[in-house]
Amino acid sequence: MTPATRVGATWMSLFTLAWLAIWTVQLTPVQLLLPLQLDTPEDDWIRGVVSSGLVLGIGGLAGIVAGPLVGAISDRSRSARGRRRPWALLGVWVSAIFLVLTGLVEGPWLVGACWVGVSTGVSVASAAFTALIADQLPSSQRGAASSAVGSSQAVGIVLGVGLVVLLGLGVLSGYLLLAGVIAVVGTLSAVLLPDPPAAASDRPPRAETRPRLASLRDRDFAWMLSGRLVTNIGNALGTALFLFFLLHGLGQPSAIAQDNLLMLIVVYTVFVVIASVLTGIVSDRTGRRRGLTIAATVVQAASGVVIVSFPTFEATLVAAALMGVGYGAFSTVGLAFATDLLPGEHDHARDLGIVNVTAALGQLIGPVLGAAFVALVGGFWLVFLMAAVLSLVGGLMTSLARQPEPVPAPR
DSSP states (O other): OOOOOOOHHHHHHHHHHHHHHHHHHHHIIIIIIIHHOOOTTTTTTHHHHHHHHHHHHHHHHHHHHHHHHHHHHHOOOTTTTSHHHHHHHHHHHHHHHHHHHHHHHOSSSHHHHHHHEEEEEEEEHHHHHHHHHHHHOOHHHHHHHHHHHHHHHHHHHHEEEEEEEEOOHHHHHHHHHHHHHHHIIHHHHHHHHHOOOOOOOGSSSOOOOTTTTGGGGGGGHHHHHHHHHHHHHHHHHHTTHHHIIIIIIOOOOOHHHHHHHHHHHHHHHHHHHHHHHHHHHHHHHOOHHHHHHHHHHHHHHHHHHHHOOSSSSSHHHHHHHHHHHHHHHHHHHHHHHHHHTTTOTOOOOHHHHHHHHHHHHHHHHHHHHHHHHHHHSSSSSHHHHHHHHHHHHHHHHHSSSSSOOOOOOOO
């Protein structure tokens, strides 16, 4: 049953802080720390790209398993302490512990093993916090909450990379900083956000009559998931190897490449936040999410075309802005659209865990594909071309999911 009572500013602020911490600790290593750990400029730099892609891919696989599993368990929880909070706290602390371990180890095998722990913890926490949207928000506020998730993603990258670069932190000290962020902010958010025990009507019956993963048999939900997966692969292709592109595609020295990476991320972030806020407001007022989601994939695709056509740093700044607009709108309205399409009211966390898996799976497949494309052609043009193609294919798949009847926000 969709909640009818609107939440206040305190709820939204705590929810936003939780996601800001999650994105900061997940994406700062992806964009900066892991490439620095695994780069091999003294040897064959392509080997470093391949190692990075494999590490990110294996970590994404762990998230695919953990998110829906924890969501399904929490949907059926009868704990008086709440359904989501215990899992949010578990995910937060698993992430913090393995971030420290990732900073302490060396070599692709050990780094990859520890990154699996980080990805698992992040996926568990994400599943718990995402479920709060369906648990506690009316349809007219889901766009705003999804906007908080999307804009926090971009701000989190700037916050994490900015602190590491501007403070001159090394790899280990960077991981220690991130562990502190998720431990403190994640714990406070999980404890302070309300999480009342589920009413009897909210819990799935003990004798479950629906087929396993029945939501995947829902036509519209399945098309939405497919489009979301493919679009996320396109985004991961266009962003996961940025530092390597600056180092080896544009031939920039390491210090300059790190500074320019921060500049690209700032540009990306500004446009993600703008697009997230505006499209979240529009989608809440109109209830029309599908059209905005499809348009966002077209803008995201344009960013890859720009880099392929003009492989310069200046053109890359333009591409970062386009990627920000496209992915900011897609992540916000697409998540709200997914929430509107949830087929089973007793399985919100499980099904939203599956929705989150599409992002995790995109982060798995994207870097692995990107590394393969770089090894195949000895450069980066095929990476960005395929990022554009897959973004468009994702938009086409999303168009096949039917728009539910809109529920406009009260005036």
